[in-house]
Amino acid sequence: xxxxxxxxxxxxxxxxxxxFKRDDVRxxxxxxxxxxxxxxxxxxxxxxxxxxGMVSGIQRQNLEAWVMDTVFGLYxxxxxxxxxxxxxxxxxxxxxxxxxxxxTTKPYVVRHKGxxxxxxxxxxxxxxxxxxxxxxxxxxxxxxxAEMLPVxxxxxxxxxxxxxxxxxINIVGDIGVPASGEDWARRLTxxxxxxxxxxxxxxxxxxxxxxxxxxxRRALRHAGVRWMSFAGQDMEYQAQDDTTLDGPLVPxxxxxxxxxxxxxAGLLDRLLDRMRPFISMEAPAIAETLRRERRYRYPLxxxxxxxxxALVHRDWxxxxxxxxxxxxxxxxxxxxxxxxxxxxxxxxLAGQRSPRNPLIVEVMRDYGYVDARGMGVRRKIVPLVxxxxxxxxxxxxxxxxxRVVLPARTGE
Numbered sequence: 487x488x489x490x491x492x493x494x495x496x497x498x499x500x501x502x503x504x505x506f507k508r509d510d511v512r513x514x515x516x517x518x519x520x521x522x523x524x525x526x527x528x529x530x531x532x533x534x535x536x537x538x539g540m541v542s543g544i545q546r547q548n549l550e551a552w553v554m555d556t557v558f559g560l561y562x563x564x565x566x567x568x569x570x571x572x573x574x575x576x577x578x579x580x581x582x583x584x585x586x587x588x589x590t591t592k593p594y595v596v597r598h599k600g601x602x603x604x605x606x607x608x609x610x611x612x613x614x615x616x617x618x619x620x621x622x623x624x625x626x627x628x629x630x631x632a633e634m635l636p637v638x639x640x641x642x643x644x645x646x647x648x649x650x651x652x653x654x655i656n657i658v659g660d661i662g663v664p665a666s667g668e669d670w671a672r673r674l675t676x677x678x679x680x681x682x683x684x685x686x687x688x689x690x691x692x693x694x695x696x697x698x699x700x701x702x703r704r705a706l707r708h709a710g711v712r713w714m715s716f717a718g719q720d721m722e723y724q725a726q727d728d729t730t731l732d733g734p735l736v737p738x739x740x741x742x743x744x745x746x747x748x749x750x751a752g753l754l755d756r757l758l759d760r761m762r763p764f765i766s767m768e769a770p771a772i773a774e775t776l777r778r779e780r781r782y783r784y785p786l787x788x789x790x791x792x793x794x795x796a797l798v799h800r801d802w803x804x805x806x807x808x809x810x811x812x813x814x815x816x817x818x819x820x821x822x823x824x825x826x827x828x829x830x831x832x833x834x835l836a837g838q839r840s841p842r843n844p845l846i847v848e849v850m851r852d853y854g855y856v857d858a859r860g861m862g863v864r865r866k867i868v869p870l871v872x873x874x875x876x877x878x879x880x881x882x883x884x885x886x887x888x889r890v891v892l893p894a895r896t897g898e
Contacts, residue, residue, distance in 0.1 A: 487583060492573050496532065496539050500610040503529035506537055509544040509582065514598040516553070517561035521596050522605040522612035524566055524589035525623055526885075529607070533582040543579030544572070553584060561598060564591050590828045593623035621803045625842065626826060632802035633693040633843040636681045640690040640705050642670055645698045649738050650674070653698070656742050657852050678845045692802050693845045696735055703732040708805045708822070711757055711797065715764040715812040726764055730807065731757055735797060735846075736853055754793060754855065757810065758786070764812050765789075783894040784817050785870040788879070791862040792890045794855050796821035798846045804886070817892040824885045831881045837864045867892075 500506055503526075505519045516531065523529035533553075534544040546552060550570050558566060569585040593615070595602040604615040604623065615623065625632050654660040654673070664670040671688040674680040679694030695702045695709070702709035710732040716723045737752035751759070766780045796808045801823020809820040825831075826840040841847045850856045857866070863881075867890070871879040877893035 487571060487573055489573055489575060492532075492575070492581060492583070495530070496535060496541065499539060500537070502526060502607050502609055505529065505531045505610070505612075506535040506539065507531055507533050508536065508542060509533045509546045509549060513552075513557045513561055514596060516557050517596045517598070518603075518605050519612050520557070520566070520568070520584065520586055521562055521594040522607040524586050524594045525592055525605065525615070526588070526607040528586050528588040530586075531584045533584065534579070535581060541575055541579050541581060543575075544582050549582055553582070561596055563595050563597055563602070566594065588828065590627075592627035593620060618803060622801065622823075625801065625803060626824065631843065631845070633696075633846055634678060634681065634691050635802070636683065636689045637692060637695050637705050638689065640695060640699075641687060642667065642674070642680070642690075644690055644700060644705065645674075645679070645694065646700050646734055646738070649698050649734055649736055652739055653736065653849075653852075656739070656746070693843065693849075697846060697849050698734050698736065700734070701732050702734070703730070708802075708807050710807055711753065711793070712807045712809045713757060713760055713811075714809070715761075717814065719813050719815050721811075727760070729760070731760065735850065752853075754790070754797065757793065758790065761789070761810070761812065765817065784892045785874040788867045788870040788874070788892055789817065789819075791857075791866045792819040792892065794850065795819075795862065796888075796890070798850050798856065799823075799826075799842050799888075801842060806887075813894075815894050817894070819890045819892075821888045821890075823887065825883050825888060831883050834863055834881070835868065837861045 495504060498504070503523065505523070507516060507519065511533070519531050533549065534542055536542055553570060558568060566586055566589065570582065572580050572582050574580050593604045595604050604620050605612045606615045606619055621632065651663050654663055664673050671680055674694060675682055675688055679691060679698065680688040681691045682688050690699065692706065695706055699709070710730050712730045714728045715726040717726055731753060733753050733756065735753050737748050737755060738750040739746045739748050741747055765784055766782045768780055793810060796819050800808055800821045804822035806822040808822065809818070811818045811820070823842070825834070826842045829838065829840045847856055856862070867879050871877070871892050875893045875895045879893070880891040882889040882891070
């Protein structure tokens with residue numbers, strides 16, 4: 487790092503990715519700052535800088551060995567490989583910079599006095615993670631799939647039996663359906679759609695409830711999808727439509743793979759039917775079929791892909807619904823939760839996959855809703871939107887959500 491770069495960082499002060507510390511900091515305190523940054527987006531700790539930005543310089547002998555062997559070696563778990571460097575600011579004072587990248591094996595913990603504490607970065611402060619924040623870190627690290635968590639108070643009565651029978655016989659390939667309630671619970675537990683409870687009957691998993699539940703929102707308030715349409719470019723305009731749709735993700739069909747027909751739509755198709763009047767209009771001219779065709783402001787396959795992705799990849803530790811919002815110039819699809827592990831928008835556009843809810847993804851793939859290669863963003867959303875509107879689809883990833891923006895075709 488150049489001296490000018492370091493001086494600029496110091497002048498800008500502490501933030502979520504920069505922390506100042508004297509070099510006589512206790513090892514567990516330095517570990518706390520590093521762990522908090524690794525559990526967020528990474529960052530730098532500057533040793534030899536006071537809280538107010540005054541440079542005091544480093545005094546500790548063999549500081550690099552102490553940082554690497556003591557702080558990282560004894561206090562931080564799992565292993566983090568930092569970048570350590572020292573910069574001479576004048577003839578006397580040196581500042582050490584410890585840089586860590588965003589962690590991929592979260593959560594990172596501080597081991598001290600027989601405890602393992604998880605810290606996160608909130609602004610310029612490192613603090614203990616709440617239970618909800620810890621659950622998100624475990625999920626982001628691939629150590630927990632929230633879709634498998636039990637939903638208290640539910641049971642097989644909350645699942646659509648006709649859809650389950652269709653799934654087992656026509657999709658999975660079972661030769662028959664379970665004969666008793668116990669057999670049903672055992673079979674669905676084996677599939678991950680229910681989970682056993684000590685001293686009580688099996689309950690639905692989140693995956694089982696959202697895929698096959700009659701009304702998932704009765705027990706899981708952030709299930710379903712919120713749909714809104716506005717006659718303007720922001721939410722200040724009066725809503726043309728505003729509703730929350732509830733019901734199973736999968737449709738009810740009949741017939742085996744390749745020759746199936748739909749009897750009752752699932753949540754996605756019900757949403758698309760609800761959206762049609764607000765995202766399309768009749769063509770001014772009559773087509774050769776002597777009927778007026780509908781012109782869509784967005785490519786339907788791109789909408790379908792964006793909504794499917796939002797529903798199957800959402801973070802179930804977040805208490806918000808998936809939102810689909812239509813404006814006069816764009817459609818926004820918002821999926822709760824940060825991108826999984828080290829996934830970025832760039833990697834997603836390149837076709838990399840990192841499913842947060844593998845069971846939900848697999849079942850929706852069985853029904854043909856999910857691209858078997860996981861290339862829907864790259865091969866559907868991006869080119870279809872570009873060809874339809876002449877503009878690029880936009881993807882905004884934060885710590886709280888992924889927003890996909892589909893520009894509307896102009897002149898419609």
